[in-house]
Amino acid sequence: MMSNDEGLDPAFRARLRSELQRRAQAGDGEIRARVRARRPWRFAIVGSGVVALALGAAVFVGISSSQKIKHDPRPMAAEQTVALCADEAIIVGGQEPHEGIEITVPKGDRLEQRILSACTRLWQDGELTSQIELQSSAQGAESSDEGAQSQGLSSSSRRKAVPPLTFCALQGGTLVVVPYVPCAEGDLAPSPTDGGD
């Protein structure tokens, strides 16, 4: 059928033949020699690769551990204080002084003020509610949300009315913020931070 009569260039053929013979003559010896020659380089490359990997791993581990230390919750817990923002149950019921919302605030300066602010926000946001109708003697402004009058603690008409709050402590020492009444009337100890009501 089809064939190509054009033969291989004799000169090319002769050169290829001699190159192949040269390789056959050298046999595995030449290859081994080449491998031997390459080996030190290979070791150097592989060695530096291993060292680089080890360094990288060490840096990674170091960074990870420092991050862990930074974000370890245990030391944070030791620096925080738990307080209770109580609703009226603590006053009216008297027997259930733990009714309310527990909050956690970092220890430090102005602790009482920060706890009061947090509780105030809970009242403003409606998280804490009162069955007692609040009367504002100071401003007489009406709260649109509750139908109650604001005492002026609420800065926005959207916010709920906030009763007068007092900073006290429960029997176990837990700080508590109670509405309407002084600490003594709720059978509570005065705040340990301010030394009394």
Add this chain to the structure above:
Amino acid sequence: VTNDEHVVRAGVTDSDDALWVRALGGDEVAFARVFDRHVDRVHRHARRFVARESDAEDITAIVFLEAWRLRHRVRVVDGSIIAWLLVTAVNVARNMVRSRIRYESAIRGLRIDTVSDHADEVLKQLVLEGARAPLRAAFETLSRGDQEVLALCVLEELRPREVAVLMRVPAATIRTRLNRAKRRLRVALEKLGPGVAESWLEA
């Protein structure tokens, strides 16, 4: 030792099998004999898959360089290495660029920068091509796979079983591919003109 035994021994020691075993042992003469025996056929086979003569030369060189590099893995089928060489030529032609990279410096060394008369080469090519232009034209319209199986089984007359062993597929697969390729070649020839297919396929 009788004369008959001498003849038998000569035949055995001259087989590809025996030569290859000697070549593996570092006998460069044995390797050169295998080269001499098959180089023209490999080159002719390579020429079918590339347009330029220089590419066919490169394929031929790469096939034998690969044969030496992979000498412990070369498969001798039915006592001959030719099937392995031809199938390797197909693979090299298919992956010409990649194949060249490995032997770039060796191939460069085989070439001598001479200024050849391009006109002579073109004229020679036209004369050669003219005689079988229809068949070549039809062959070139076929897919690469069809060309390969036709070149191996029809032009080089390898048995489907030999090709199958080297391509690691069942012989039935090669036979099916071959039948399809033949059918497509006939169709391609018929498109060139009425009666072309008959005259060529009969020949």
